[in-house]
Amino acid sequence: MRSFLILGLLLSWASPVQAQNATTSSVPLSERRVSYTMDVKLDPGARTIKGTQRLTWRNPDSVPVEELQFHMYLNAFKDNKSTFMKESGGRHRGNTAKDTNPWGGVQISSMRIADETGDFRPEIPFQSKSDLTENIRFIQPDDGNADDQTVFSVQLPRSVAPGETITLDIDFESKLPEIVARTGWKMTESGTPFIFAGQWFPKIAVLEIPGQRYVPIDAPKGVWNAHQFHQSSEFYADFGTYDVTIQVPESFVVGASGVQVSETTVNGFKTVRYKADDVHDFAWTASTDFLEYKQQWRHVAIKALIRPSHKGQAGRHIDAAVVALERFADWVGEYPYTTLTIVDGIGESNGMEYPTLITAGTTYGLPTWARPLELVTIHEFGHQYFYGLMASNEGEEAWLDEGMNSYIESRIMDDAFGPGSVLDFGPLKLNDIPLQRLMYVKDNPSKGALFTRSWEYQMGDYGKSSYAKPATVMNTLERYLGWDVQLQFLKAYYAKWRFKHPTTRDIQAVAEEVSGQDLSWFFSQFVYGTAVVDNSVQSIGSSEKEDGKYVSTVRVRREQDGVFPMTLRVTFEDGSVEDFEWDGRDSWKDFKLTRESPAVEAFLDPDVHVLLDINRLNNRKVVDDRANNRFARLAQLRTISLYQKLFFVLSGLF
Ligand SMILES: [Zn+2]
Known part of the structure; x- marks a missing residue:
């Protein structure tokens, strides 16, 4: 109690830093x-x-x-x-x-x-x-x-x-x-x-x-x-309120959750006071080395605390935050807080989220063609929603924060930066959505359901099942429902569950309500279960009939336990193209097509809607054997994998 009284006296002559509310609301939001x-x-x-x-x-x-x-x-x-x-x-x-x-x-x-x-x-x-x-x-x-x-x-x-x-x-x-x-x-x-x-x-x-x-x-x-x-x-x-007074030696620069309401310096010590409302945690940082950069975006005072060796990249941090703020406002809902502090930390402090305070980090001389800085800043900012606002139980249902956030992160990266969003080096372009898919596909895709307590995952499955797989699950759901419906789903989820603690059951209910569809087949396989999707075109062949028509048979197969409907696109020799829908349920199915011209190509999911399909190399068959050549595609896959590794080395942040 004593220290609060002293603080009260100090405040009487302290210059107010900024008269600002911690949120955009004058009434409690939580x-x-x-x-x-x-x-x-x-x-x-x-x-x-x-x-x-x-x-x-x-x-x-x-x-x-x-x-x-x-x-x-x-x-x-x-x-x-x-x-x-x-x-x-x-x-x-x-x-x-x-x-x-x-x-x-x-x-x-x-x-x-x-x-x-x-x-x-x-x-x-x-x-x-x-x-x-x-x-x-x-x-x-x-x-x-x-x-x-x-x-x-x-x-x-x-x-x-x-x-x-x-x-x-x-x-x-x-x-x-x-x-x-x-x-x-x-x-x-x-x-x-x-x-x-x-x-x-x-x-x-x-x-x-x-x-x-x-x-x-x-x-x-x-x-x-x-x-x-x-x-x-x-x-x-x-959720609640935080009023935190921190004393540090005068030479330290402080950043914290919420809004700074005062700062005083007495006898070599600096006392800063922060208030944060409608949040569920409070974190802070202090260093004698921080350089402060500030920018206002609408109602949000953005501050970047950057280490001197990275000062050339301060603008990249702030720009990435603005990219995320804009898209979250458009796609999910308005950021209700009035501050955002981005910390360029050291080592393992980087890549973390706390209410209105995130750590991003970078490396010296990071080239502009590699965007781990942007990716991490956007990711950690995204946690202001999936963690901060939709405050799910992260231990019991990690996919709801890390996974939903990785999904939006991939969506924002690819939307904001286009081809080569993550790595853009000459002809080599790596994007976030395929990167998430690749991390899921290459790493025991049949193991570790999303709906698992984090400490109950077997070794290595937590990372995949909390980040890359749910990102791919949600990117697939988006393509299944369509972007317009997905947007309504995200907005409805935010409107209903912000400042609350939504569960897997709750997010499914919102998706079903908005889409008007029973999505239990989807959630039971890919959220609660470990179903793996791999559909293939097994064969394509034609025979000529006496009337001059051709009967073509395309056989498709379900190679794994996962059931997912897919479009089968068949191209005929005369150049005509037809799409057929396969529900994906049976272990195999023949499409018998009687046409003027024989089928020359069969392609499952040609528009890449089902990102959960773990093997796309078997989705297409053509009559001309040379075009079936897998070597070129395998080489392409290896290249992607190589650059993915390069990216991890470059970023040093994962
Ligand atoms: Zn995260």
């Missing part, structure tokens, strides 16, 4: 079950963030709640016994914790029910038992690993009534790890640590009430949805 006020101080030498948190939580349930659950994500990097470290074998996305003191963690020194008790009923005495510190118990709901301290439960001295709020004061200290899993510190060239504070504070979990997500509407009470921090899992939290 349910706001939580509200955080934090006052913290960075010690860059010790790599610690120490401070206080005042958390107000409202019981959304219709029954009293006696227990709260919290996440302590930083404890995933506490030692090598955490579930995260055990699952990743000390490695995460290619990085190894190798510095002399790479470990981090978060400790609560005190947790108390606040003096100002919100609307707690005063007749119930709990002051004598208001210190909850001793009640903190680490729990391991996912794997029972007793050494994992990423989730805790705290028993309350009395219950929180339905609709009532409880206010807690928490003193905590976070020790940042050397950058791992998108959080931590890393030394810069100038000898000061770059700080990226993500998943850095004690954070209350989500009490899912009856009717929310998969909790049955007639369940007797809500259940806490808290998962440990796994190697391949992200986050899930309630």
